[in-house]
Amino acid sequence: MRAFAEIWERVVSLVHGARTDREMNEEFRLHLEMETKKHIDAGMSLRDAQREARLRFGSVDRVAEEVRDARGVRPLEDLWRDLRLATRALRKRPGYAAAFVVTLGLGIGANTAMFSVIDGVLLTPLPHWGSDQLVYLRHAAPLVGVDNALFSVPEIVELRDRTTLLDEVAELSTMTFTVLGLDEPRLVRSGIVTGNYFDVMGLRPELGRTFTAGDDGATATPVMLLGYDFWGQVFGFDSTVVGRTFQMNGRSVEVVGVLTPAPPYPERTDIFVNMASSPHHLAATMTDDWTHRMTEVFARLPPDTPLGTVAWLPKSPRSQRPCGAGIRKPTTRTRATISPSPGCRTSSPVAPAPRCGFFLAPAPSCCSSPAPTWPTSR
Amino acid sequence: MTAGRTDLLQGTLELLVLRTLALEPMHGWGLAQRIETMSGQVFEIQQGTLYPALQRMKRKGWVRSEWRQTENNRRARYYAITATGRRQLEKEREQWARTAAGVAGVLEWKGGPA
Numbered sequence: 001m002r003a004f005a006e007i008w009e010r011v012v013s014l015v016h017g018a019r020t021d022r023e024m025n026e027e028f029r030l031h032l033e034m035e036t037k038k039h040i041d042a043g044m045s046l047r048d049a050q051r052e053a054r055l056r057f058g059s060v061d062r063v064a065e066e067v068r069d070a071r072g073v074r075p076l077e078d079l080w081r082d083l084r085l086a087t088r089a090l091r092k093r094p095g096y097a098a099a100f101v102v103t104l105g106l107g108i109g110a111n112t113a114m115f116s117v118i119d120g121v122l123l124t125p126l127p128h129w130g131s132d133q134l135v136y137l138r139h140a141a142p143l144v145g146v147d148n149a150l151f152s153v154p155e156i157v158e159l160r161d162r163t164t165l166l167d168e169v170a171e172l173s174t175m176t177f178t179v180l181g182l183d184e185p186r187l188v189r190s191g192i193v194t195g196n197y198f199d200v201m202g203l204r205p206e207l208g209r210t211f212t213a214g215d216d217g218a219t220a221t222p223v224m225l226l227g228y229d230f231w232g233q234v235f236g237f238d239s240t241v242v243g244r245t246f247q248m249n250g251r252s253v254e255v256v257g258v259l260t261p262a263p264p265y266p267e268r269t270d271i272f273v274n275m276a277s278s279p280h281h282l283a284a285t286m287t288d289d290w291t292h293r294m295t296e297v298f299a300r301l302p303p304d305t306p307l308g309t310v311a312w313l314p315k316s317p318r319s320q321r322p323c324g325a326g327i328r329k330p331t332t333r334t335r336a337t338i339s340p341s342p343g344c345r346t347s348s349p350v351a352p353a354p355r356c357g358f359f360l361a362p363a364p365s366c367c368s369s370p371a372p373t374w375p376t377s378r
Numbered sequence: 379m380t381a382g383r384t385d386l387l388q389g390t391l392e393l394l395v396l397r398t399l400a401l402e403p404m405h406g407w408g409l410a411q412r413i414e415t416m417s418g419q420v421f422e423i424q425q426g427t428l429y430p431a432l433q434r435m436k437r438k439g440w441v442r443s444e445w446r447q448t449e450n451n452r453r454a455r456y457y458a459i460t461a462t463g464r465r466q467l468e469k470e471r472e473q474w475a476r477t478a479a480g481v482a483g484v485l486e487w488k489g490g491p492a
Contacts, residue, residue, distance in 0.1 A: 023445075023455070024429075026453070027405075027406060027429070027454070027455050028426075028429070030405070030407065030452060030453075030454055031405075031406050031407040031410075031425065034407040035407060035410075035425070038411075056422075056424070056425050057424070057425045057426045058424040058425065058426035058427065059426070060426070062426070063426035063427070063429055063430065066427075066429070066430035067429050067430050067433050069430065070430045070431075070433035070434045070437065071433055071437070072437060
């Protein structure tokens with residue numbers, strides 16, 4: 001209460017500063033007049049009396065300053081005076097002022113940008129549900145110095161068939177296709193995915209449906225799912241787009257839905273299509289070549305799988321085949337270790353795997369001779 | 379005004395002001411005259427220093443001030459002691475007495491080496 005009263009008094013003193021000073025000066029003048037009169041009465045000349053009075057009083061300016069100090073309004077008054085002084089000084093030196101403003105602006109801007117990133121990466125939740133079980137797979141080929149390779153379809157088939165560690169294995173590869181039937185022919189970055197891709201990623205449709213197992217296989221109807229941003233940019237969020245058909249790769253591809261807004265990962269794609277929409281994905285190069293590694297693999301772990309679990313993928317009968325000759329199967333044994341990879345807990349578009357990396361580290365290859373071949377397809 | 383004298387007054391000025399105001403409310407000049415008279419002209423106080431001291435004491439709640447007419451029909455700020463001020467005066471008076479007694483005891487030491 002007392003502190004409040006004191007603050008109030010200071011504010012009042014500041015607001016009424018001029019009046020308070022005027023009263024103070026009046027008080028001092030009266031004092032000096034009375035002191036002067038006293039000396040005149042004692043027989044001094046007016047001049048001497050005035051001088052004596054001033055001498056006994058001391059410097060009026062200094063006393064006034066000390067009274068203001070004692071009033072406790074100095075900090076606020078000083079602040080105001082400093083501000084005015086700073087403004088004047090800055091106006092006198094525009095170059096310095098500009099440097100000052102730019103420095104402050106950059107500092108504030110940089111911090112704002114940093115907060116935006118932290119907000120996007122750490123604070124805003126991902127749209128992926130059950131991301132605890134979501135893993136992103138890569139494998140390494142140390143013999144040829146590649147430690148982060150994509151997968152070929154035969155490798156994925158093997159992975160799917162022979163490990164019990166993963167509940168669901170989904171595929172994504174990206175290509176750019178020309179889409180006809182829009183306002184103009186348009187190059188569209190497309191993600192070619194398996195029917196289980198969105199279930200594994202934990203992503204829901206904004207409109208219509210995502211893909212299912214029924215969309216897999218060469219004989220399935222070609223279907224397309226629009227990315228949310230692409231839907232907005234090209235169709236202006238028009239919901240009647242679902243059911244329309246566009247020409248792509250010489251086929252009619254039907255729009256079955258729009259994906260919920262999600263960070264583009266691992267690559268930015270405008271739309272998603274099933275395998276049946278992409279001739280390349282139906283060709284033998286893609287389906288049979290062990291070294292044609294252009295597919296990203298996401299998978300779901302059974303619930304409560306601890307990180308650090310090590311799984312041994314058993315020796316494949318097909319690996320008995322001789323190496324080389326077009327179709328190669330270099331691994332005899334693949335060790336899979338579930339480990340958190342750096343930066344994997346992030347949720348921004350720039351981040352790697354949404355939750356954690358699943359890293360397949362191959363044991364020594366069967367192809368120790370003539371050449372250990374682990375080339376990547378890229 | 380030497381530093382030495384200022385220090386001497388710093389400690390005692392408030393006591394002197396409180397004691398003087400305990401007589402009756404008065405304005406700054408009157409206060410200065412009274413202190414000089416009552417001290418037998420020993421203290422030649424720099425009269426200006428009274429005002430910051432009064433302001434400090436006002437903030438501590440020991441004195442209050444108001445504008446009144448002087449005998450000569452001039453407007454003057456009169457200072458009066460408050461109840462808190464009187465309690466403070468008693469406290470400082472006791473303290474002063476102890477200090478004085480201590481100093482006197484040392485000065486008038488009649489015994490041998492302590």
